[in-house]
Structures are given as C-alpha cells and as structure tokens.
Amino acid sequence: SQKIEQNSEALNIQEGKTATLTCNYTNYSPAYLQWYRQDPGRGPVFLLLIRENEKEKRKERLKVTFDTTLKQSLFHITASQPADSATYLCALEKSQGGYNKLIFGAGTRLAVHP
C-alpha cells in the first residue's frame, strides 16, 4: 500500500541548532513534494515545493532535499528559533488520470527551546 511516513515523535532542539525532519514514502512516484507548516488550530501554510528532477531547494533558513531513489525528503531549518516551533507536514503530489491529488503525511511537531 502507499504510505507517507513522518516521525510521529516530537523533535526537541535547542535554539540556534539545525532542525532536520524526515519524510519517507513507499509505493509512490511523486511528481512534486511539498512542505507545509501548521500552527495549533490553524490551517497549514505552504513553505517549499520541490520537483522530482530537483535534488535540493532553499528559501532563507529552509532547505529541502528530495531523493527519489531513497524515496525520502529531508527538511532542514538552520539557526532555529522558538518561533519555528510548529508541526511540519510533507505532501506528495501524484497523478491520477489527468489531474494530480495531494496526499499528506501526519506531520512532525518541532519544539525549539530557548
């Protein structure tokens, strides 16, 4: 069966360190992979999109890698701050007929401590 796995345990790190979150998938061949941030009680907010032919994407303190051989994406936040504390979701976009649908992982909660 098709699965997207994110670490269900919260990631606790010290302010200033690099946070690394993992998204693994099985039995998908996604065209795109996206990362979202979700704060409690709010809808997810888009962060980064990476295409299947891209290895890495950066945006300010954020970096995403996409390894289609390992079927894995890594999401890095450098110089982390307490304001980065949130749940981070990865999402795969896969083709279904003539259109794509977006499937989400369950998310990993990040807590950055001062």
Next chain:
Amino acid sequence: DVKVTQSSRYLVKRTGEKVFLECVQDMDHENMFWYRQDPGLGLRLIYFSYDVKMKEKGDIPEGYSVSREKKERFSLILESASTNQTSMYLCASRLFSGNTIYFGEGSWLTVV
C-alpha cells in the same frame, strides 16, 4: 494575498442532521479540496474538484458529498452526520497541479 474562507469556524450538530460546510476562494483557482484532520492521522483527502461541476473522490469519501456549482465555491455536505465525523475540516485551493495549495482556517465540527 490568496484568501480561502470557510464559513463556519465551530459547529455543533446532532447525529442525523444534514451539515453544510462552505468554502470560498478569491483567486480564480481551478482546483479545490476538502480534507479532514484527526490527531495521529494527519490530513486525509475527502473530495477534490479540478474544475467547476467536476469532482473526484479522495481517500475517505464515505458519508460525504460535495458540490461545485461556481468556480469560487466548494461545499462539503454530510447527509446524515454521525459522531465519527467529529473532526477538523480543512478546505484548500490551488491554481492547478504543481502549484502552492492555500488552506482555509478550518472548521471544527462536533457531532453529538
């Protein structure tokens, strides 16, 4: 800025009631989605629409239906609400495949 507006933030309904959740987007997006989010299960796709009057089942369509009569509006209908439909419901839209998805703030539905 793109805005996706969900009409109700918090609802409490009785078992067996018909429930309408409305969603409106203001950016002329082709695709619209309804997800539900439950602790430990993440976002699960209920239905999506890639164009007006078009709809496709997601992963958990049972007990739900949708309507998209106009491009900007996508409604989720619970024909006969049940307690296992208590959840947070999220509407989203995007221009088309490969683009950013914009979410609404969510509708918290409690069925008693």
